[in-house]
Amino acid sequence: PTGAGHGKRNVLVSVLGCVPVTTTDFVHQPFQPELDWSRFSIHLPEADIPQMHDMLAAVTPDKLKAMQRALWCGAQHLFWSTVYGAILGEDGRYDAFETVMEILRVRRDHPGAKPEDYARLDKEFDAFMKCETKPLQSPRDLCTHTTFDKGGFQCKNCRHVRQRLLYPGGAICCAEPNLAKCPRLWE
Incomplete structure (x- = not known):
């Protein structure tokens, strides 16, 4: 979610240990592209919102664990x-x-x-x-x-x-x- 200013909620959810899921096209997240958000977050294009549940269900447990490990580092940068x-x-x-x-x-x-x-x-x-x-x-x-x-x-x-x-x-x-x-x- 964006809201409350671009990326603010993503900073909060990252610090709380949740993998951010972004659905806003053409918006950079904090320190992006220098910080590789793909290591610890999931970006879905706005056009894919109707299929979001299927796309999130397709994330493997191993991929999710890797993202959660990378999230500890990413959250520190934020x-x-x-x-x-x-x-x-x-x-x-x-x-x-x-x-x-x-x-x-x-x-x-x-x-x-x-x-x-x-x-x-x-x-x-x-x-x-x-x-x-x-x-x-x-x-x-x-x-x-x-x-x-x-x-x-x-x-x-x-x-x-x-x-x-x-x-x-x-x-x-x-x-x-x-x-x-x-x-x-x-x-």
Whole structure:
């Protein structure tokens, strides 16, 4: 579904672990074509809506499992976890901000290249978009919104300190009283 702005619902369902099914022609999803949505979503042309139930039933269990595995990575690229805090057990290295930075790096390194060719031209970009880069050596964990994260501190504790949902400097700074000392993931 689109609605509420192009792609917003697809971001929400992705973060919640549901494979997005899109039926809107001529609309790119967030970070598309740089992010290969076909790895973790199903697109049906508008003309095929009457046959949607048959087309979805034709998705094999193995294909669905592969899409669900890829969805964990795709959802990280769509969510601003360094701003809002972790919700998937992520560390922030693949969040939407880092994805924008990586796309800009590839545009700088490969001027004139088509966005759909970035992964083929740049192996570092390909690994990043598949969430296959080296583990991040973050100076501090992101706060988390879920009780499933082991060892992480809860973002709700930070809200008591700052009295707001968005923390100055992002979620990684929520417990830092001096923003000048706030760590950055890219340092």
